[in-house]
Amino acid sequence: MSQNKTIVCRCEDLTLEDIRELIKKGYKSVDEIKRISRCGMGPCQGRTCRDIVLSELAKAEGKDISELKMSTFRPPVKPVKLGLIERGEE
């Protein structure tokens, strides 16, 4: 804590530098960044970080956010215990 880090993804402890580094390396979408870094895969499911990643990508690409590929949204929208699904419907 308090190392002058700018946190983008709290859940997976990723900083703005981390994200910019990945963009520099050629990761060009929210999903690509997610797969390589787990950004957005924690408890908040991207609600905190997604907007920042999108705006960083837009800045780097010189594009409008609307021109970028949005991430894929799949159920469940929040983390659930595996047992919940394993037990099946009530």
Place this chain on the structure above:
Amino acid sequence: MRTTDVAVIGGGPAGLSAAISAASLGAKVTLIDRNDRLGGQLIKQTHMFFGSQKQHASVRGVDISGILEEQLSKYKDNVEVLLNATVLGLYEDGVVTIEQGEEKYFKIKPKAMVIATGASEKVLPFPNNDLPGIYGAGAVQTLMNVYGVAPGDRALMVGAGNIGLIVSYQLMQAGVKVAAIIDAAPKIGGYLVHASKIRRMGVPIYTSYTVKEAIGKDSLEKAVIVQLDEKWQPVPGTERELDVDVMCISIGLSPLAELLWQADCEMKYVPELGGYVPARDEEYQTTVKGIYVAGDVSGVEEASAAMVEGQLAGLCAAKNLGFTSPDFEARRQDCIDQLNTLRSGPVGAKIRAGLEKLLG
């Protein structure tokens, strides 16, 4: 599998209103909310609402929640309320999966649904933004007004929109000193009457300022703010240090649209409405038949508008399933007129621009 006529996802101002109006036409309604009580964010809104009597103007948000619950209870024979229930997924065959508590998991197949999931707070990247003491403004409002916990002693509010101004005032009501309100924009974004009532408490409002960094060892001790030029770039030498142990971020809301993406509704990026919002028709039906939207998830706006959107979406969702009433058309038109009126003035310009982009 359970069925229902209209599933309403989210029990805030929009969802409650949608449930009431769909039920009033005779539809069987299932209202689903993840919290242990209905009302959404209304339950922490201790301030009076704007608008007209139809949108409960001059009544406090928390009391409006009670009024809406009362109205809903009139239809208890055809309304089922599921609390502590989170919709986890929305599938292409129209099935909704729900987790209730941590133990129950089940599916519902509604004939139509109104998605009123609201919005979440946007965050701001700056050095040490993970220090304890840095919150979303809405989170602080919940902490104080729902749980009765003051977040600290001295606060910096980042964002002079209505939420930032209102929460600043409520911080002071809770006995927290507000050191300043800053906003990156050159003008105050919220209603100026809110700004004036905080200003006369002695709180300075600095427009064209942003957070440069937070400072603190184990928790927030200082905030450094910096002035922005016309191109929104920091002006060197204009940094100021504020001794604060609380920082509230209130820079806007993002629609909570995951379920709409899952359902493959057509989404459009409209910054004026908070980000990606669903394309929809005048009745608030998305591009997926039977899926309606209302409230902040359809475009971030005031709660007064959310309630009217909910009424409209609930009415139309029920009507399109065959439920109706002699005054249906008059009620539908009344909702549309109310929305147009709420948005017609200068402060509605941004919403109108956003809707223009969305609806074309």
Place this chain on the structure above:
Amino acid sequence: MLEKTGIPTEEQLKEVTPSKERLSRGPVAIIECFQEIPCNPCYTSCSTGAIKELVDINEKPEVDFDKCNGCGICISNCPGLAIFVVDESYSEDKALIKLPYEFLPLPEKGDMVKALDRSGQVVGQAEVVKVVNSKAQDRTPVIWIAVDKELSMRVRNIEMGV
């Protein structure tokens, strides 16, 4: 500038201020609402018809100072807490101001409190004349304070203590 600081300008205030003559005649409502916002409880709560109908809900409110009797019902109904009643007929050298105040502890009748201007600066002292906090105020109490007459258009808030 109001849009930058939250403090209305002299020109804006001039537009909503009754004449000296009207002020000296007795209590009158002053609505410091300078932005067209969709809101009309001031009009709907006014029982004397002094606040003109807002045909378009976004219009700024306008008070007919001759019809207004300064009852102050509108004060607690204004969601923006932007309405004040000023009475310069109160006494030889003091004016009465009725203002909304939503903080605890509430002052009590007879208390001396700090009188604050629109920027929150202390500009003098005020004596609390009455605290109106019935059901009609619905948790927006109205505090009646007496201040030096020349401060009647400057004081818009109070702070406990002297």
